[in-house]
Amino acid sequence: MKTLRIHYLQHVPFEGLGCIADWASVKGHSLSATKFYENTNLPKLADFDWLIVMGGPMGVYDEMKFDWLPAEKEFIRDAIQAGKTVIGICLGAQLIASSLGAKVYPNAEKEIGWYPVFSTEYGMNKNLLSGNLDPFPVFHWHGDTFDLPSGALRLASSEACLNQAFIYNHKVIGLQFHFEVTENSLHQMITFCGEELVIDRYVQSAETILGYVQFINEVNNRMFYLLDFMEGGKDV
Template sequence: MTDKKFLKIHCFQHADFEDLGCIKDWCIQNGHRINYTRFFEDENLPAPEDYDWLIIMGGPMSIFDDENYSWLKAEKAAIKEAIRQNKTVLGICLGSQLIADVLGARVYKNPEKEIGWFNISLTEEGKKEPVFSGMNEKMKVFHWHGDTFELPEGAKNLAFSEACNNQAFLYNRNVLGLQFHFEVTEESLREMLRNGKEELTAGKFIQSESEILTQKESIKSNNTMMFHILNSLASDEGV
């Protein structure tokens, strides 16, 4: 029997109120080590040899905000290098948009903001992929985004919603972009609401704070799927 491999996971965090959520619980339960670059505090980037996985979180900025966030250019270069070196890379919301951008896909404002609990549907490719095995063809997930992306060349489109054609993609089997927030916890949900209340304006795909909070029972199923995805990515590495 071989010893279990413990991963070195590095997290790019863009805002103090958008953290790893339940991903941190998964790391702790499995003995994996987490290090951070918290761009709102420190812009130091790790060398690729210092981590096995790179996880890129969401944030209120867009990928085009280089003038306001000077670290974005260096972050994009680091993501591109991680992909080049065949690291496992997971991007959530803004993170998925950054991955799409460095892979040469267009990132742009979606016609509608999508904030709240809305269904995603699996594509035919999504139904076949182990990362989403066991998920219903439709599932209510938590969204908070105004931008979206075109599919990077060579990537598989795994999911879509009524508001957004590209909700999840897989590139080279070890680079996964999720536009939505499977990682959300009750605490992180309240933090996002506290820090983003001004975005809860009238819109076809924007729910009110009370609508969002009354559906928080969906957090459990979202976290179950997040754990499944992480286990699937880890099993591909023999972890």
Template sequence: MHVHFIQHVHFETPGYLLEWATAQQHTISYTKIFEGDPFPAADNIDLLIIMGGPMGVYEEDKYAWLATEKAFIKEVIAAGKKVLGICLGAQLIAEVSGAKVYPNAQKEIGWWPIRKIINEKTLPLTETLPDEFITFHWHGDTFDLPAGAVHLFATSICPNQGFLLNEQVAGLQFHMEATPSLVQQMAKYGQEELVTAPYIQTAGQMQELSARYAAAQQKQLLDFINRFLTL
């Protein structure tokens, strides 16, 4: 399988997703926005994975490339390819699918619990995941669910944390791909956001909790993506 990553900033790498793709011996390619890379032909990829970033989907006046990326994501979806969006990636998918993206009431940064929505539509994808688990978050925006999307995950302060669209496209607001080193990099380059707030942990807390939760999260990511690809 040919897996193509869109990476928006140098410090938000694919993390465990890259380890998974490498272990499966998939062909891997990148569009690194921060290096000005072009987008490939949609027909040449099997799975598009869109990573996160500190920008908002509504900031096209500040980041002109957003319009081009949105058009590419639409093209890949229309071509029937599997698409997975993480954080900003999920927000981009939501917007190109007709949903609104906007600032959440509070930022959610650090290792926080998330619960899965359980019903007959979600179980084929999330049945092997715990009903509630600790995962890594770094987001200030949220999205409405696209029309027809299956609601997958929620937290107390951000109800729309994940969705599945037509068994082909998935968006996750949180970061199951986060390795301890990725958490460290995000804390380093996003330290201005680490203010005192109810759902924002310190860099030290995040590193301590990475040692506790990252290994379990890696297994949860593998469970999720393997089921997603077989839908």
């Protein structure tokens, strides 16, 4: 298998690659990063094979607060047009959707905690999410959602949010939820964004969130499955 050069975009210190870094290490793939909270230097398209876009508490429309957002969206769009494999998680999925011309906006409900997602018929047929147990609980932390980009196919939904996962042009994946989450990253998100944990229909308390750490191994395995699938270059 070819050694991949994976570049990732990180927006805040407490939302890093999580278990994706473990996968890349085991596979022998190289990692490089643009950490926007430190610098805004972006690589040339020729310098990487995959682009992974991580989460963060900001919105794709917060360009007045984060002046690097327009350049980031243009970079994502250029990577997609260049035929790179692009994977977005939470904010990353929203940035991909926005880069493809879809609208991103506040969801009717915030969704924070462990809630099930349901594979669509297409998602189950392709088994992209390793959905042999469906529905399955995943970790969410988002207040925004997005319209499905033109040409994209929906892979999963939840009760609170229609567009939970999509694939575009065989090589671009958007996940609204966090397959990559680790116990450490759970604690980090609660520490830095805990003021959002106002218990509601789809918002759990910190205690409840941390009480379901047994799900982490399962969602990490699903992340590994998806990465293996994309690494294999299979037709999706």
